[in-house]
Amino acid sequence: MQQRCEVCENFRPEGDLKPGRVLEAVKFGARIVLLCRAHAGIARSSGVSSFEELRELYTEQHGARSYVPRRARIAATPSKSKPRSPGRRIGDGA
Numbered sequence: 001m002q003q004r005c006e007v008c009e010n011f012r013p014e015g016d017l018k019p020g021r022v023l024e025a026v027k028f029g030a031r032i033v034l035l036c037r038a039h040a041g042i043a044r045s046s047g048v049s050s051f052e053e054l055r056e057l058y059t060e061q062h063g064a065r066s067y068v069p070r071r072a073r074i075a076a077t078p079s080k081s082k083p084r085s086p087g088r089r090i091g092d093g094a
Contacts, residue, residue, distance in 0.1 A: 005036035007058050010067040028054050033068060 005023060024040045025032050028051040035043065039058070048054050055066040 003034060005039055006034050006069060007039045007067045008036055010069065011058075 003023060005021075022037055023034050024037065026035050026040050026043070027033075028048070031051045033051070033054065043054055043057060046057055048057055051068075055068045055070075058067040059065065060067070
């Protein structure tokens with residue numbers, strides 16, 4: 001399944017999925033948001049610098065909901081530290 005811009009996906013869930021659309025992973029504080037070129041450009045030109053500002057920028061016109069979900073769809077940079085424990089089963093890593 002092809003990934004979509006987080007704003008586009010929530011604004012038009014049923015359509016406008018163009019093959020080969022270029023997406024940008026834009027970091028706002030600790031949160032990485034996947035945006036199409038258009039929505040990333042609008043955020044840049046609007047001077048958005050935090051995740052809260054991005055959610056406010058892409059809020060419904062007559063509502064309180066944002067088209068940017070609170071939960072991340074893509075993981076932040078993977079941790080390079082060791083796992084907390086080797087596991088609970090005998091066969092798990094030692």
